[in-house]
Amino acid sequence: MSEIKAFAEQLKKKIEDAEVVGIISHKSPDGDNLGSLEAMWGCLNGMGKKVIYVSNDDVPADFAFLPSTKERVDISTIKEPLRLLIALDSSDAHRFGSKGEALFEKAAYTVNIDHHMSNDAYADLNCVLPKATSTGEVLFQVFEAMDIELTPAMATGLYTAISTDTGSFQYDSVTGDTHRMIAALYDAGCDHNIVVRSVYQSMSKGKLALHARVLSDLKFMADGKVSLAICRLEDMERTGAPKDATEGIVEKARNIDGVEMAIFLKEKAEEVKLSFRSKSYLDCTEFASVFGGGGHIRAAGASQGDSLENVLAKVEALVREKIENRDR
Known part of the structure; x- marks a missing residue:
C-alpha cells in the first residue's frame, strides 16, 4: 500500500x-x-x-x-x-x-x-x-x-x-x-x-505605492547576482499599505536580468521577516537555515527577533561568505 x-x-x-x-x-x-x-x-x-x-x-x-x-x-x-x-x-x-x-x-x-x-x-x-x-x-x-x-x-x-x-x-x-x-x-x-x-490583477493603490517605494531603493551585491529589497516600518506607514502588501516584492526583485537570488527584509514591530528567491543554482534553504528558517530550493523564508540593522549586516556577511568569496 x-x-x-x-x-x-x-x-x-x-x-x-x-x-x-x-x-x-x-x-x-x-x-x-x-x-x-x-x-x-x-x-x-x-x-x-x-x-x-x-x-x-x-x-x-x-x-x-x-x-x-x-x-x-x-x-x-x-x-x-x-x-x-x-x-x-x-x-x-x-x-x-x-x-x-x-x-x-x-x-x-x-x-x-x-x-x-x-x-x-x-x-x-x-x-x-x-x-x-x-x-x-x-x-x-x-x-x-x-x-x-x-x-x-x-x-x-x-x-x-x-x-x-x-x-x-x-x-x-x-x-x-x-x-x-x-x-x-x-x-x-x-x-x-x-x-x-x-x-x-487586483493590486491596490497602496500596495502599488509600497512596491514602487521599496523597489526604487534596491541594492545589489555579488556583481549584480543578488538583489536586496528592504521594507521598513516607515514605508508601510507612509504608503498606508496593508500589512500583506509586501507579497510579490521579492519575486519582482528576483526577476531582474542578471539576478540569481533576491533577498527581501521586512521590518516588523518585534522581528524581521526574511524571504529568499532564486532562479537556477543557488539553494534558498541554505541561506534561510542560517536564520532558523527553511522552505524550498527556489523559495525559502525565516524570521529574526532582532533589529533590521543587525539582520541586514548578517545578510550582507552571508552573501559575501557564500557567493562573493566563492566566486573569487
Whole structure:
C-alpha cells in the first residue's frame, strides 16, 4: 500500500469518527495555505461534519474570494480542546502562533498535511511530501486516495494553492503530474478566472505605492547576482499599505536580468521577516537555515527577533561568505 493510500485511509476513519473537526491556518496565511484549507473545508462539509475553521491572523485581501475565509472563527473564542485538528501547509507548530500552538497541543488528535522539507512530523498523523509543488498538490492526492469527489469550490481552492505556490507554474518542482492535476481541477469546475482576477490583477493603490517605494531603493551585491529589497516600518506607514502588501516584492526583485537570488527584509514591530528567491543554482534553504528558517530550493523564508540593522549586516556577511568569496 502506498504512503498516500495508507494515510488517506487513516484520515478518512478519523474524520468519520469525529462529529466536529477543526482546521487551522498558519500565521501570515498565503495562497497555498488558504487554498488548501478551502478544499479541506469543502471536503469536511461534504462529509457532514461540523467544521471549526480556526483564525489566528488576518486573511490577505487577495484571497477573500475564497468562501471558507468568511467562516473563520477567532482563536480566542475556542474554549474547549478539539477532538480532531487538521493543519495544512505548516512546517512546524510554531507557525500557528503561540495561541495556535497551544490549541494544537491540547487537541485529542492532530493531523499534519504539508510539503515543506523542513517539516518535523509534529502531529499524530502526518503526510509530508517534500517533492510536491505545494500542499494543494499533496491534498489533491489525498482526496484522490479517499475517493472524494471535488466540488467546483474545492477545485478552485486547490487551483489557488498550486498556482500561487509554484509562482504561476514557474518553479522547478512543477512536473507533468502537476499539470495533469490542474487539468483535473478544470474538469471539476474550478473558477480560474476569479483566481487570476483576485490574486494577480487586483493590486491596490497602496500596495502599488509600497512596491514602487521599496523597489526604487534596491541594492545589489555579488556583481549584480543578488538583489536586496528592504521594507521598513516607515514605508508601510507612509504608503498606508496593508500589512500583506509586501507579497510579490521579492519575486519582482528576483526577476531582474542578471539576478540569481533576491533577498527581501521586512521590518516588523518585534522581528524581521526574511524571504529568499532564486532562479537556477543557488539553494534558498541554505541561506534561510542560517536564520532558523527553511522552505524550498527556489523559495525559502525565516524570521529574526532582532533589529533590521543587525539582520541586514548578517545578510550582507552571508552573501559575501557564500557567493562573493566563492566566486573569487
